Amino acid sequence: MPRISLLQMDVAFGDPEANYRNAERLIRKAAAAPDKPDLLLLPELWDTAYDLERLGELGDWQGERVQAWAGALARELRVTIAAGSIAEKREDGIRNASYVMDLHGSVMSRYAKLHLFGPMGEDRHLTAGSTRELVQMEGVTAGMMICYDLRFPELARALVLDGAELLLVPAQWPKPRLQHWRTLAVARAIENQVYVAACNRVGAGGGQEFFGHSLIVDPWGEVLAEGGEGEEIVTAQLDLNRIKEARERISVFRDRRPDVYGSWEPEN
Ligand SMILES: O=C(O)CCC(=O)C(=O)O
Numbered sequence: 001m002p003r004i005s006l007l008q009m010d011v012a013f014g015d016p017e018a019n020y021r022n023a024e025r026l027i028r029k030a031a032a033a034p035d036k037p038d039l040l041l042l043p044e045l046w047d048t049a050y051d052l053e054r055l056g057e058l059g060d061w062q063g064e065r066v067q068a069w070a071g072a073l074a075r076e077l078r079v080t081i082a083a084g085s086i087a088e089k090r091e092d093g094i095r096n097a098s099y100v101m102d103l104h105g106s107v108m109s110r111y112a113k114l115h116l117f118g119p120m121g122e123d124r125h126l127t128a129g130s131t132r133e134l135v136q137m138e139g140v141t142a143g144m145m146i147c148y149d150l151r152f153p154e155l156a157r158a159l160v161l162d163g164a165e166l167l168l169v170p171a172q173w174p175k176p177r178l179q180h181w182r183t184l185a186v187a188r189a190i191e192n193q194v195y196v197a198a199c200n201r202v203g204a205g206g207g208q209e210f211f212g213h214s215l216i217v218d219p220w221g222e223v224l225a226e227g228g229e230g231e232e233i234v235t236a237q238l239d240l241n242r243i244k245e246a247r248e249r250i251s252v253f254r255d256r257r258p259d260v261y262g263s264w265e266p267e268n
Contacts, residue, residue, distance in 0.1 A: 001139065001237060001238050001239050001240060002037075002038040002039055002137075002138035002139055002140050002237075002238050003035065003036075003037040003038050003039070003235065003236070003237045003238070004037055004038070004039045004040075004041065004197050004216060004235065004236060004237075004238065005030045005033070005037040005039070005040050005041070005233050005234065005235040006040075006041050006197060006198075006199035006214040006215075006216065006225075006227070006233070006234040006235075007023065007026040007027065007030060007040055007041065007042050007043070007199065007233055008043070008199060008200065008201065008202060008212050008214040008227045008231060008232050008233070008234055009022055009023060009026055009042070009043060009046060009201060009202070009231055010022065010201065010202050010203035010231055011043065011045070011046050011049045011172070011201050011203060011205065012049065012205070013049045013050070013051055013205035013206055014048060014049060014051030014054055014058060016047045016048055016058055016060075016065075019046055019047050019048070019049075020047065020069065023042055023046055024069075024073065026231070026233065027040055027073055027077070027079075027081065028073075028077070029233065030079075030233050030235075031077040031078075031079050033233070033235070035235070036079070037079065037235055038079065038080060038138040039079070039080045039081075039082060039137060039138050040079055040080070040081050040082065041082040041084065041168055041170060041197060041199045042081075042082070042083055042084030042170060042199065043084045043085075043170050043171060043172060043199050043200060043201040043214075044084055044085045044096065044146055044147045044170040044171045044172045044201070045084075045085055045086065045087060045096060045172055046083075046084045046085075046086070046170075046201065047060065047066070047086045047087060048086070048087045049172070049205045049206060050120055050121070050172065050205065050206040050208070051206065052120075052121050052122070052124075052125040052126070053125070055087045055089070055094045055125060055126075056089070056094070058087065059087040059088065059089035059094050060086050060087060060088055060089060061089045062088065062089070062090060063086060063088045063097060063099055063110070066083050066086045066099050067099060067101065067107055070083040070099065070101040071101045071105030071106065071107075072105060073101075074101040074102060074103055074104075074105055075103065075104060075105035078103055079103070080100065080101070080102055080103065080108075080137050080138055081100070081101045082098065082099075082100045082109075082142075082168055082170070083098065083099045083100070083101065084098060084170035084199065085097055085098040085113065085146050085170050086098075086099070088112070090127075092127060093126065093127030094125065094126055094127060095112040095113070095126060095127050095128075095129060096112065096113040096116075096122065096126055096146060097110060097111065097112045097113070097129070098110070098111045098112075098144055098146060098168075098170060100135055100137065100142075100144075102137070108135050108136075108137060109133055109135035109137075109144060110133070111129065111133035111144035111146070112127075112128065112129025112130075113126075113128065113129055113146040113147070113148070113149060114128055114129050114130070114132075114149055114152075114155065115128070115148045115149050115151070115152055115155075116128050116148070117147065117148040120174075120206075120208070122148075132144075132155070132158060132159055132162065134159065134162050134163060134164055139240075140165050140166050140195075140238060140240065141163050141164055141165050141166070142164060142165070142166045142167070142168050143156070143159030143160065143162065143164030143166070143167050143168070144159075144168055145159070145167055145168065145169045146169065146170055146171070147169065147170065147171040147172060147173060149169070150169055150171070150181075150184045150185065150188060150198070151180075151184060153187075153188065153191065156188045156191075156192055157191075157192060160192040160193075160194055164192075164194060165194050165195065165240060165243055166194060166195040166196070166197060166238065167188060167189075167192075167194060167195070167196045167197070167198075168197055169185070169196065169197065169198035169199070170198075170199050171198060171199065171200045171201070172200065172201050172208075172210060173200050173210065173211075174208040174209060174210050174211075175208070175209045175210065175211050178211050178213060181198075181200065181211075181213060182213065182215065185198045185215055185217055186217050186221050186223065189217040189218065189219060189220075189221055190219075190220070190221040191252070192219075193219040193220075193243055193246040193247050193250075193252060193253070194219050194243060195216070195217065195218060195219060195238050195242075195243075196215075196216070196217045197215075197216045197217075197236075198214060198215055198216075198217075199214045199234075200212055200213060200214050200227075202227075202229055202230055202231055211229055212227045212228060212229045212230065212232075213226060213227055213228070213229070214226070214227040214234045215227070215234070216234065216235075216236040218238075218239075218242050219242050219243045219245075219246040219247075220242065220245075220246050224236035224237075
């Protein structure tokens with residue numbers, strides 16, 4: 001059963017070099033822990049922060065840098081790395097995109113944020129993704145989300161109907177909305193009877209302050225581990241039997257009525 005560590009880091013505004021150094025320090029520290037995790041998750045846009053005006057200059061062309069870097073670390077340290085999200089430059093624009101690298105250093109998953117967050121200017125600077133993403137890793141099927149995506153129960157439910165047992169959510173969720181962050185992470189876990197692992201950043205930048213409180217929630221809604229407001233590594237062990245137990249106790253997936261309120265079943 002996989003053990004997950006969330007790397008709750010500070011992110012320097014518009015300074016990828018500093019952020020790569022800090023992320024590597026945390027990755028090496030997490031991988032050296034006595035109970036070594038199987039999977040590491042970084043926050044959202046941990047390479048550039050929200051320096052959206054300069055992403056043309058700072059962005060990572062087709063994610064080449066993050067793939068080479070996280071791939072080499074995953075291979076060396078024998079740990080799967082969900083490299084949060086980065087600013088990915090492409091022919092058709094810049095995307096807020098996540099990459100997951102396996103133990104051979106290869107890309108297992110790519111996902112571009114579906115819901116762009118207007119209050120932080122994403123809709124003006126970024127191109128949205130257009131597909132859901134599921135990835136099999138370390139014996140668990142994970143559905144990929146990024147930050148604001150957490151507000152859309154439709155996406156979480158569709159991923160779970162696709163087969164997700166865990167929702168992975170890198171984020172830069174600012175103050176003062178701690179209550180929304182915690183409540184939504186716990187709600188997505190309870191309503192879908194799955195694990196939620198949500199990694200938020202700390203520190204300040206771009207006129208916002210970030211409260212951390214990264215958390216790992218089980219399918220019954222219990223918070224297994226939660227960070228404070230500083231840099232730290234938040235770790236918990238998943239037990240996939242807990243999904244079955246929650247569904248046996250309350251049979252949400254048998255009882256739902258898509259005939260009345262519409263279905264989010266995958267079409268294919
Ligand atoms: O939904 C929120 O309150 C925060 C979302 C956000 O900060 C983001 O998607 O980057």
